[in-house]
Amino acid sequence: MTQLTHLTMADALQGLAEKQFTAVELTEAHIRAMEKARPLNAFITETPDQALEMAKASDARRAKGEAGPMDGLPIAVKDLFCTKDVLTTAASHILDGFQPRYESTVTSNLWRDGAVMLGKVNLDEFAMGSANITSYYGDVINPWSPGEPGNWSRKLVPGGSSGGSAAAVAARVALGATGTDTGGSIRQPAAFTGIVGIKPTYGRCSRWGVVAFASSLDQAGPMTRTVRDSAIMLRSMCGFDPKDSTSVDMLVPDFEKALTGDIRGLRVGIPKEYRVDGMPAEIEEMWQKGIEWLRGAGAVPVEISLPHTKYALPAYYIVAPAEASSNLARYDGVRYGLRVDGNSLSEMYENTRGEGFGKEVRRRILIGTYVLSAGYYDAYYLQAQKVRTRIKWDFDQAFERCDVILTPTAPSGAFAIGEKMDDPIQMYLNDVFTVPVNLAGLPGMSLPAGLGADGLPLGLQLIGKPFDEETLFRVGGVIEQAAQFTATPPFMA
Amino acid sequence: MSLDKATVAKIAHLARIKVPEEELDHLAGELNNILSFVEQLNEVDTGNVPPMTSVAAQKLRRRKDEVTDGGYPQDVLKNGPETAEGYFAVPKVVE
Numbered sequence: 001m002t003q004l005t006h007l008t009m010a011d012a013l014q015g016l017a018e019k020q021f022t023a024v025e026l027t028e029a030h031i032r033a034m035e036k037a038r039p040l041n042a043f044i045t046e047t048p049d050q051a052l053e054m055a056k057a058s059d060a061r062r063a064k065g066e067a068g069p070m071d072g073l074p075i076a077v078k079d080l081f082c083t084k085d086v087l088t089t090a091a092s093h094i095l096d097g098f099q100p101r102y103e104s105t106v107t108s109n110l111w112r113d114g115a116v117m118l119g120k121v122n123l124d125e126f127a128m129g130s131a132n133i134t135s136y137y138g139d140v141i142n143p144w145s146p147g148e149p150g151n152w153s154r155k156l157v158p159g160g161s162s163g164g165s166a167a168a169v170a171a172r173v174a175l176g177a178t179g180t181d182t183g184g185s186i187r188q189p190a191a192f193t194g195i196v197g198i199k200p201t202y203g204r205c206s207r208w209g210v211v212a213f214a215s216s217l218d219q220a221g222p223m224t225r226t227v228r229d230s231a232i233m234l235r236s237m238c239g240f241d242p243k244d245s246t247s248v249d250m251l252v253p254d255f256e257k258a259l260t261g262d263i264r265g266l267r268v269g270i271p272k273e274y275r276v277d278g279m280p281a282e283i284e285e286m287w288q289k290g291i292e293w294l295r296g297a298g299a300v301p302v303e304i305s306l307p308h309t310k311y312a313l314p315a316y317y318i319v320a321p322a323e324a325s326s327n328l329a330r331y332d333g334v335r336y337g338l339r340v341d342g343n344s345l346s347e348m349y350e351n352t353r354g355e356g357f358g359k360e361v362r363r364r365i366l367i368g369t370y371v372l373s374a375g376y377y378d379a380y381y382l383q384a385q386k387v388r389t390r391i392k393w394d395f396d397q398a399f400e401r402c403d404v405i406l407t408p409t410a411p412s413g414a415f416a417i418g419e420k421m422d423d424p425i426q427m428y429l430n431d432v433f434t435v436p437v438n439l440a441g442l443p444g445m446s447l448p449a450g451l452g453a454d455g456l457p458l459g460l461q462l463i464g465k466p467f468d469e470e471t472l473f474r475v476g477g478v479i480e481q482a483a484q485f486t487a488t489p490p491f492m493a
Numbered sequence: 494m495s496l497d498k499a500t501v502a503k504i505a506h507l508a509r510i511k512v513p514e515e516e517l518d519h520l521a522g523e524l525n526n527i528l529s530f531v532e533q534l535n536e537v538d539t540g541n542v543p544p545m546t547s548v549a550a551q552k553l554r555r556r557k558d559e560v561t562d563g564g565y566p567q568d569v570l571k572n573g574p575e576t577a578e579g580y581f582a583v584p585k586v587v588e
Contacts, residue, residue: 101568202548216548245553314531325508332509334581339574345586346509354511362510366501366520367527369508380531385544387537392545424523425530441548466549 004029005172005493009073009229012175016062016072023062023072027055027116030074033173033493034118039149040141040491042167044079045087046119054116061114070236071114076174078165079120080127081107081220082209086117090211091125091135094356095337104209105241106178106220113236118174121164125358126328127185127213130430132163133417134360140164142193142414143171143489144456156414156456159189159430165223166193172492176224176233180210182217183316184410184434187446190223191409191459194448194487196230196476197223201467202441203248204234206241214323215246217316217438227447227476231255234469250467258470259477264298266475269402273309274433276411282452283408290406290449290460293482294475304398304405308390312436313428315391318371318384319439324361325368331356363424392440395463404471407433409446409459437463445472448485457487496521496528 004026007015015021031048051074058072082088082100089095103111111117124134132140139155140163147153158167162179166189169177179186181199190197198221205220212218222233235255241247270291275284291301333339333352340351357365371380398405410430420426437444443466446459460479464472496504501521505512512520566579575582 098572101565101571203551242554242556246547246549246551248549248551308537311534311537314534317527318531318534333574334583336572337574342584345584348584349509350506350511353509357510362512363520363523363527365508365510366504367524370496370504370524370528373504373507382544383534383537383539384531385546386539386542387534388545389542390537390539392548423526425526428530439548 005033007175008226009070009175009224009232010226012073016067023055023058023116024052026072027051027074030118030174037168037171037173037493040143040167040171041138042121042140042164042171042173043076043119044089044091044122044137044164047086047117050086051116051118054111058114058116068112068114070110070232072116073114073175074116074118075110076118076121076165076168076177077107078123078162078178078180080123080180080211081178082211083107083117083120086120088120088211089137090127091123091137092356092358092361093136093338094331094352098336102209105206105243106210106237109239110178110236115236121168121177123164124161125361126211126324127161127180127182128324128360128364129160130184130188130427131157131417131420132160132189133157133421134358136358139417140167143167143491144193144414146490149491155417157192157417159192159414161185162189162223166190166195169193169195169223169225170489176222176229178220178237179223180218180220181438182213182320183438184431186221186223187434187444187459187461188410188430190446191448191457192414194457194485194489195223195225196227196445196447197221198230198234198445198469198472199437199443200234200238200469201443203246204238204467204469206239206244206247208241208243212327214320215327216323217320227473227480228256228259230445231259231473253470255469255473258473260474261477261481263294263475263478266299266404267402268294268299268301268475269304269398269405270301271304271306271309271398271405271407273306274407276432279411283411283458286449286458286460287406287408290479293479294406296482297478302402304402306394306398306436308387308394309436311387312391312439313432315384315387316435316439317367317428318380319388321364321368322372322381323368325365325372328361328365388439391436395440395442399465404475405463407461407463409433409461413452413454413456413458433461442466443469443472445476447476447479449479449483450485451487496524
C-alpha cells in the first residue's frame with residue numbers, strides 16, 4: 001500500500017470510503033510522522049490524543065453512513081485559530097497559557113465536516129513575518145533544506161507567516177493545514193515549500209475566533225499538496241457567519257466541480273509592473289513557462305497594467321501596522337496570557353507588553369501607533385487608504401480586459417535563516433506580489449510550478465475577480481497538469 | 494519627518510510598551526527607515542480619490558439589539574492571570 005502520509009486528501013477520502021484503511025490508521029500514521037518531523041519545529045502543540053479520539057468518532061460516523069466531506073482527514077491548524085481548551089499562542093509570549101473556551105468558526109466548520117486535528121502549528125508571532133523567524137517558539141525549518149534533519153548544511157526558511165503549516169504539509173506530516181494570509185502569509189510559504197495555498201476573497205472565511213492582525217486584510221485559507229485538495233478544504237472552511245460582520249452571505253460553491261481542465265478562450269492578464277528590478281531570471285522564466293502552458297491549453301494571454309503596484313507595499317506597511325496596533329491593544333495582562341507586575345496599572349501594562357511582544361511585533365505596533373497619532377493620521381493613514389482605493393481601481397480596470405491574472409508568487413525562492421534579517425524593508429519585499437491582492441480583497445492562489453537552479457520550488461500566483469475562486473481552481477488545475485510538479489523535499493516524515 | 498529618541502519614547506508610552514533606554518536609538522533608526530520607505534505614497538495623486546473603507550461594496554448588517562450570548566462568567570475569567578470575586582484583578586488604581 002502507498003504510504004498513508006503521502007496520499008492526497010482526495011485519495012485518502014477514496015481509501016476511507018473503500019475501507020482500504022480506517023481514519024484511526026490514517027491518523028496513527030500521521031502522528032508517527034509528526035513525531036519524526038520534530039526537528040522542523042513545525043508544531044507548537046501536538047494533540048495526538050485528541051486526534052485519535054476524533055479519528056475514532058470519524059470511523060463510527062462512516063460506519064453509520066454519515067461521513068462528512070472531509071471525514072477522517074488529519075490536518076494541522078495554524079496556531080492563530082482559537083481551539084477550545086487547546087493552547088492557542090499566536091506564537092507570542094504574551095499569550096502564555098491561553099486556552100480559549102471557544103472554537104473559531106473556520107475550525108468548527110472543519111470538525112463539522114469530519115477533519116481530524118493533529119495539532120497547532122508554528123507561525124511568525126501574530127502572523128507578522130515572511131520567514132517564520134519571529135516566533136517565540138523558535139524558527140521553523142523548511143523540509144527542502146539540504147542535508148539531514150538536525151544536521152542541515154543550510155537551514156532554509158519555510159516562508160511566513162504560515163511557515164509551520166507549509167512545513168507540515170510539504171513534509172507529509174499533515175494532509176493539509178489551515179493558514180491565514182494578511183499580505184501573502186499563505187501564498188508565499190506555499191511557494192517556498194512546493195505546495196498549493198489559496199487566500200480566498202475577503203469575506204469568504206469567517207474571521208471569528210482567529211487572532212486578529214489587520215482585520216481589513218486577514219483571510220483564512222487552506223494549504224494542501226494539490227489544487228483539488230485545496231478545493232475540498234476551502235469548501236469546508238468557508239461559509240456565512242453572523243459572528244463576523246464582514247462575512248459574506250453567499251452560497252459556497254462546490255469548488256471541485258470547477259476543475260474541468262477547460263480554459264479555452266479564457267483571457268489571462270499578465271501585469272507588466274510585476275517585472276521588478278533585480279528579479280532573478282529563473283523567476284521570469286518560470287512565469288513565461290506558465291504563460292505558455294496556459295496558451296497551450298487554449299487561453300489567451302493579454303498584457304495588462306496595474307500602475308500602482310509599487311505603492312502596494314508602502315500602503316500595506318501603514319494600514320497593517322495601524323490595524324495591528326489597535327487590535328493588539330487587548331493584550332494588557334488583564335484578561336489572558338502573560339502578566340508582568342508593576343507598581344501601578346500603567347506600569348503593569350508597559351511591563352507586560354514590553355516583555356510579551358517580540359521585536360517585529362513591537363516595531364509594527366509602534367509604527368501603527370505613530371501613523372494613527374494626532375497630527376499624522378491624514379498624512380499617513382488616510383493617504384494609504386486612498387492609495388489602496390487606486391490599487392483596487394487598477395484591478396477593476398484590469399478585469400475588464402482579462403478573467404484571471406498570472407504572476408510569480410514571490411520574487412525569490414526560499415532563503416536561508418539569517419539572510420535578509422538586518423533590514424526589515426528587505427524582508428518586506430518578499431510580499432511585493434502578494435500584498436496588492438490583500439489590499440484589494442481579491443482571491444489569490446499559489447501553486448508549485450517547478451524548481452529553481454538551486455533545486456528549490458518556485459510558485460506561480462493566480463489572482464481572480466472577487467468571489468471567483470472557481471476560475472482560480474480551473475486555471476490552477478490546468479497549470480498543475482502542465483507543470484507535473486512531482487519533486488519532493490529531501491526530508492519527509 | 495524623522496523620529497528622534499524622545500519621540501520614540503513617547504510613542505512607546507502611548508502604546509504602553511516598555512522599551513529599555515539603550516534600545517531607543519536603534520529603534521528610532523529602524524522606524525525612520527520604514528517611514529522613509531512609505532514616504533513615496535506622497536507621489537500618488539489622490540486628489541479625488543475616496544479612502545477605502547471596505548474592499549467589498551457591502552453594508553454592515555444589522556441585527557436586533559438583544560442579548561444572544563453570555564451567562565458564563567467562569568469561562569470569561571478562566572484565562573485571567575489574576576481574578577477575584579468574579580472579576581479580573583489589577584494593581585490598585587485608587588489611593
